[in-house]
Amino acid sequence: MLVAAEASGDALGAGLARALRARLGADKVRFVGVGGAKMALEGVQSPFDIAQLSILGIVESLKAYPRAMARLKDTLALAAREKPDVAVLIDSWGFNIRLAKALRKQDPGLPLVKYVAPQVWAYRAGRAKDLAGAVDLLLSIQPMDRPFFDAVNLPSVFVGNSALAHDFSQADPARLRAAIGAGPGEPILLVLPGSRPSEIERVMPPFEDAVRRLKAERPDLHVVVPVASTVADAVKARVAAWPFRAHLIEDDAAKDDAMTAGTVALACSGTVTTELALAGCPMVVGYRTGAVTYWLLKRLFKPRWVTLFNLAADDTVAPELLQDACTGEALAVEVARRLDDPELRVRQTAAQNAALIRMGRGMPDPSEAAASALLDFLKGRGRAV
Secondary structure, three states: EEEEEEHHHHHHHHHHHHHHHEEEEHOOOOOEEEEOHHHHHHHOOOOOHHHHHOOHHHHHHHHHHHHHHHHHHHHHHHHHHHHHOOEEEEOHHHHHHHHHHHHHHOOOOOOEHHHHHHHOOOOOHHHHHHHHHHOOEEEEOOOOOOHHOOOOOOEEEEOOOOHHHHOOOOHHHHHHHHOOOOOOOOOOEEEEOOOHHHHHHHOOOHHHHHHHHHHHHOOEEEEEEOOOOOHHHHHHHHHHHOOOOOOOEEEEEHHHHHHHHHHHHEEOOOOOOOOOHHHHOOEEEOOOOOOHHHHHHHHOOOOOOOOOOHHOOOOOOOOOHHHHHOOHHHHHHHHHHHHOOOOHHHHHHHHHHHHHHHHOOOOOOOOOOHHHHHHHHHHHHHOOO
């Protein structure tokens, strides 16, 4: 059983399913659970749309609590009906920690694995103990996780960050340029407003304002919007109202083409920033969340940055404009600097590459490592694989 409640987890679940099927054989493993479009392609037929669970923010979470608890019951019913040999709960701390505890109560013998740790190194270190009491194994994607979970006696395996394994070798920037009618020297701005409904609601407006300002000053600027499946309809509806043409991209291969072709990206904070860095695209990072959530995070969050490669570099490699600083005017200024200064773009790309190496770029495929760790764990539990 694989359970992912948002787009980044959906990608992790799909990668793990592929790796397990390759190891065990298609006729030796069956998947059930909760996921999105990518996991569906690997045979995980979700009983509901995970966009219902893609929630960020304290006020938003409180409003969505009844709906989330209803989906929790649906997931528990699925587990009771299908009787899986193991449950892997992927990211999505709020939903999956509740699910882990409920599954433990419902089926005490079911092995439970958490894939992606809560960022206890950043804030709320007490979650390590909470997780240790709820699951049997942690598959970690950050090297800084382990000491926190060793301290509470939760076995953990560092499998690496799947975003670092994203393969851009088949990406073709010229193909993207041809598809949108952009000449070899014409600038391309990528706009990536997030994968959660709340991000489209809060982050998209200042991004739209920034793009309008940039487009007004640069009529030759091509605007490309790679869109996550979890928010595709909402993004399409907003982009359709823009007074200029923008190219929406949903196909994964075309997204890779876009990331390698982009002159500069305007990106919502999240996994996509690592992918853009791997593609060699300089970026400006923006984010907004609810006022109450931000007030609390400012008091709890320890690091100076939220972007992983900034944390790895211990420096502002890509500018981060968060909350009140995330305005159309400010975003446009930072993007314009990069559009107008090729040397700045080169320096930022080089710094992004150096930070990616510190993060573990070049490690073995994390999906393969996660599959190996999971199978070793099951063998140790006496489960036939």
